[in-house]
Amino acid sequence: MICDLCQHEFETEEGRSGCSKCGVAKGCGGVRCPNCLYEMVPQPKWMQRIMNFFGKAGESRHAHPQASGPSFFSLVSLPLNTRGEISHLNLRDEKRLRKMMALGALPGSEIQLLQKFPSYVFQLGLSQFSVDREIASAIFVKPL
Amino acid sequence: MPLIEEEKVTAKTTNKVVILGSPNVGKSVLFNHLTGRYVTVSNYPGTTVEVSRGKSRINGLEFQMIDTPGIYSFTPLSEEEAVCRRILFKEKPAVVLHLVDAKNLKRLLPLTLQLIEAHLPTVLVLNMMDEVREAGIRINVSLLERELGIPVVETVSTTGEGMDQLKQTITNSVQAPPSKDGLPKVIYDGLPQGSIETGLQRMEEFLKNDFALSDRTVGLLLMKQDEEIRSLVRDRRPETWGAIHEIVEETRRNYRTPLEYEIVLKLQSEASRIADLVFETAEKVSKRQRQKGGLREKLSRLTMNPWTGFPILFLVLYLGIYQFVGVFGAGTVVDFLEDTIFLNYINPFLVKLFSAWIPWAILRDLFVGEYGMLTLGVRYAVALILPIVTFYFAVFAVIEDSGYLPRLAMLLDRTFKKIGLSGRAVIPMVLGFGCDTMATMVTRTLPTVRERIIATILLSLTIPCSAQLGVIFGVLAGHTLALLIWAAVLIFVFLFIGFLTAQILPGEKASFYMELPPLRLPKITNVFTKTYVRVQWYFREVLPLFVIASALIWLGQLTGFFQLVTRLLSVPIRAIGLPDSTAMVFLMGFFRRDYGAAGLYDLNRLGLLNGVQLLVACIALTLFLPCVAQFLMNVKERGWKTGVGISVFTLFFSFAVAWAVNFALLRWGVTL
Numbered sequence: 109m110i111c112d113l114c115q116h117e118f119e120t121e122e123g124r125s126g127c128s129k130c131g132v133a134k135g136c137g138g139v140r141c142p143n144c145l146y147e148m149v150p151q152p153k154w155m156q157r158i159m160n161f162f163g164k165a166g167e168s169r170h171a172h173p174q175a176s177g178p179s180f181f182s183l184v185s186l187p188l189n190t191r192g193e194i195s196h197l198n199l200r201d202e203k204r205l206r207k208m209m210a211l212g213a214l215p216g217s218e219i220q221l222l223q224k225f226p227s228y229v230f231q232l233g234l235s236q237f238s239v240d241r242e243i244a245s246a247i248f249v250k251p252l
Numbered sequence: 253m254p255l256i257e258e259e260k261v262t263a264k265t266t267n268k269v270v271i272l273g274s275p276n277v278g279k280s281v282l283f284n285h286l287t288g289r290y291v292t293v294s295n296y297p298g299t300t301v302e303v304s305r306g307k308s309r310i311n312g313l314e315f316q317m318i319d320t321p322g323i324y325s326f327t328p329l330s331e332e333e334a335v336c337r338r339i340l341f342k343e344k345p346a347v348v349l350h351l352v353d354a355k356n357l358k359r360l361l362p363l364t365l366q367l368i369e370a371h372l373p374t375v376l377v378l379n380m381m382d383e384v385r386e387a388g389i390r391i392n393v394s395l396l397e398r399e400l401g402i403p404v405v406e407t408v409s410t411t412g413e414g415m416d417q418l419k420q421t422i423t424n425s426v427q428a429p430p431s432k433d434g435l436p437k438v439i440y441d442g443l444p445q446g447s448i449e450t451g452l453q454r455m456e457e458f459l460k461n462d463f464a465l466s467d468r469t470v471g472l473l474l475m476k477q478d479e480e481i482r483s484l485v486r487d488r489r490p491e492t493w494g495a496i497h498e499i500v501e502e503t504r505r506n507y508r509t510p511l512e513y514e515i516v517l518k519l520q521s522e523a524s525r526i527a528d529l530v531f532e533t534a535e536k537v538s539k540r541q542r543q544k545g546g547l548r549e550k551l552s553r554l555t556m557n558p559w560t561g562f563p564i565l566f567l568v569l570y571l572g573i574y575q576f577v578g579v580f581g582a583g584t585v586v587d588f589l590e591d592t593i594f595l596n597y598i599n600p601f602l603v604k605l606f607s608a609w610i611p612w613a614i615l616r617d618l619f620v621g622e623y624g625m626l627t628l629g630v631r632y633a634v635a636l637i638l639p640i641v642t643f644y645f646a647v648f649a650v651i652e653d654s655g656y657l658p659r660l661a662m663l664l665d666r667t668f669k670k671i672g673l674s675g676r677a678v679i680p681m682v683l684g685f686g687c688d689t690m691a692t693m694v695t696r697t698l699p700t701v702r703e704r705i706i707a708t709i710l711l712s713l714t715i716p717c718s719a720q721l722g723v724i725f726g727v728l729a730g731h732t733l734a735l736l737i738w739a740a741v742l743i744f745v746f747l748f749i750g751f752l753t754a755q756i757l758p759g760e761k762a763s764f765y766m767e768l769p770p771l772r773l774p775k776i777t778n779v780f781t782k783t784y785v786r787v788q789w790y791f792r793e794v795l796p797l798f799v800i801a802s803a804l805i806w807l808g809q810l811t812g813f814f815q816l817v818t819r820l821l822s823v824p825i826r827a828i829g830l831p832d833s834t835a836m837v838f839l840m841g842f843f844r845r846d847y848g849a850a851g852l853y854d855l856n857r858l859g860l861l862n863g864v865q866l867l868v869a870c871i872a873l874t875l876f877l878p879c880v881a882q883f884l885m886n887v888k889e890r891g892w893k894t895g896v897g898i899s900v901f902t903l904f905f906s907f908a909v910a911w912a913v914n915f916a917l918l919r920w921g922v923t924l
Contacts, residue, residue, distance in 0.1 A: 197513075199509050199510060199513060202510060202512070203760075203763075204763065205510065205512075205513060206327060206329060206512070207329065207763065207765045208765075209325070209512075209513070209516045210324035210325055210329055210765075211324075211765055211767070212359035212520070214516065214517060214520050215517070216520075216521075216524075222553075223553075223556055223557070225558060226558055226662070226663055226664075226665060226666045227662045227663075227665045227666070227675065227764065229556060229662065229768065232359070233356055233358060233359055234355045234356055234387075235353075235356055235359070235767060235768075236552075236767070236768040237765065237766065237767055237768060238556075238658070238661070238662035238665075238675070238764070238765070238766050238768055239764060239765045239766075240665055240669070240674065240675075240763060240764040240765075242761075242763050243763060243764070243765055
């Protein structure tokens with residue numbers, strides 16, 4: 109999603125990373141922009157579906173990766189079979205980062221998402237890898 | 253174990269050649285070629301979990317070849333990777349063969365750069381050149397040699413291509429060790445001041461070449477916060493540790509991202525630069541490769557898609573394991589060997605022979621009695637266990653070499669997460685169906701201690717080994733419903749115990765990452781060799797144990813101890829609804845589960861048990877104590893407390909489950 113305040117684009121999951129430390133009861137639905145810390149509530153899925161149904165898909169910024177300018181997706185939200193280039197990684201968890209580095213999933217590498225269920229499968233160079241959602245959500249891709 | 257301790261130099265050490273590289277690039281095949289020995293080779297990452305050593309004579313020089321488990325980088329992710337790193341740093345190898353899958357050179361080159369950086373005498377071996385050529389790629393080897401400053405050899409280890417040249421390069425490197433000066437190095441700059449590079453230069457003054465690795469590598473590992481290196485440097489240079497630590501901290505403050513990440517990025521960009529330089533027609537190739545994938549790629553997708561993947565899994569299990577191993581191996585072949593060969597010819601012959609030569613009935617019983625060493629011990633090992641294990645390992649070798657296991661791991665990851673494991677644990681679990689002892693060793697590939705403990709418990713408790721599985725299939729073959737209940741109970745226990753242990757054991761959540769090697773057609777020669785080696789290993793372990801167990805039972809019978817134990821055992825046995833005659837089976841099960849299963853096979857043929865009793869006995873025996881070898885392996889890998897704990901738990905738990913199943917079946921009046 110895109111931050112209403114600073115227009116920084118980020119993954120919804122990333123915006124919820126502080127939730128566990130928050131004293132407020134869980135499930136408030138709020139998301140905090142990792143760039144400017146502005147708090148907002150993302151559009152619910154059912155509303156997006158209704159908008160898609162009435163042909164207002166353009167307003168749901170995630171339905172079409174190529175819709176507007178350069179944007180990136182985590183592997184989790186990247187449409188299947190899209191080819192892209194890894195733009196950056198979520199560096200927060202060092203152990204997870206180490207695994208991504210071991211596989212060679214580094215910024216600049218070309219990547220293609222092949223499968224999402226039951227695990228994420230992607231092509232990196234001439235090899236295929238499988239990772240779980242945890243790792244997939246930390247790899248951000250710019251569609252080519 | 254200290255990391256960079258120099259090895260105590262013995263009077264005359266042979267030159268050591270370490271083979272290393274990332275998982276599944278063919279290190280073990282190369283080892284087999286160079287030494288003439290056989291270590292297991294498969295098509296999945298993590299086949300080798302132990303270091304193998306072998307002697308080799310090349311051009312009149314004696315070498316010790318060391319085959320290592322695969323590593324991705326200098327920073328180990330699991331136990332067996334840490335072992336590999338220690339070898340590299342401790343044993344002062346004369347040559348390090350860095351084996352890479354040539355078509356993935358760009359991704360694998362960073363490790364070569366790290367080896368060069370560490371001043372290890374490295375030779376880069378571009379393996380799987382056949383796949384590269386097939387894809388239409390050409391690699392400019394001489395340019396690559398110039399760029400890296402080390403020898404580069406092209407090989408196809410499965411066919412033996414390039415081996416002569418490799419051997420020549422190894423001897424050359426030993427006779428005229430390459431100079432360590434002037435090697436190209438990666439520059440870790442990027443900041444106007446206070447960059448990693450500046451930090452490294454400042455650190456050199458304090459490190460003073462005091463380690464088996466280059467100062468640069470030690471410095472980089474310190475920057476990466478490598479615990480093993482940190483404690484080593486702290487111990488060896490206590491007076492300057494403060495200054496060194498300060499440099500690392502200062503550098504860390506200058507960067508917004510982890511230093512390890514910055515270092516990897518620099519290595520990767522240098523690797524990409526070199527790879528782009530030496531790969532000719534690379535762009536065209538990757539397109540052709542994509543089209544060429546064709547059938548193989550389609551089949552691979554089918555195995556990974558849950559809608560088709562699970563039916564394929566059941567088909568593999570049904571045809572490969574049930575029909576081939578269970579019905580044909582444990583049924584037809586075992587019947588023939590048992591009834592026709594042993595009971596009709598060999599056993600009567602032996603009885604006659606011993607009656608003629610040994611006048612004392614007691615001594616005769618030791619060899620050819622009811623539990624005789626020859627008539628029972630050898631018969632069980634040769635006529636029952638041997639054919640089953642052979643059939644099983646053959647099927648298993650085909651599955652392993654096809655590259656199916658990593659795909660299965662990917663398919664089952666979500667389920668395994670529920671029991672505290674990741675898809676990586678699928679491989680040791682599946683191997684457990686061959687031999688749980690081997691599989692317990694493979695749990696080393698799991699990244700956390702928590703996962704290793706859960707996997708060990710599940711292997712000891714719920715996974716029947718091939719011999720047991722074969723016998724159980726043979727026993728339950730006529731009772732389809734019983735077989736289904738048996739499978740359902742085991743799957744339930746597997747998930748339930750896994751779930752419980754995952755709740756109890758502390759530790760971080762498992763995470764899953766795995767390379768999916770291309771599907772390959774298994775090579776017949778490798779399938780045969782692997783089956784032969786494993787069966788031989790298994791048989792060597794089983795035969796003496798069976799014979800000794802028979803002798804012990806004979807001794808027990810003689811002294812009356814045996815009758816006492818049988819009477820004691822009959823209490824729980826009656827509780828689970830079995831006749832007293834089965835006490836014998838469980839007593840045998842104490843020695844080995846498969847020995848017990850073999851006893852059950854005999855009882856079944858005498859028609860002493862009804863369907864429900866057979867099922868209950870099968871369940872109890874499957875969950876029963878791990879065999880002696882597995883128990884020792886549990887102790888070796890997990891320690892005394894866990895090892896003994898697992899055994900005690902399984903003993904009680906197996907009877908508890910059997911009791912519950914018997915109770916439920918009787919309550920509902922089920923007849924099988």
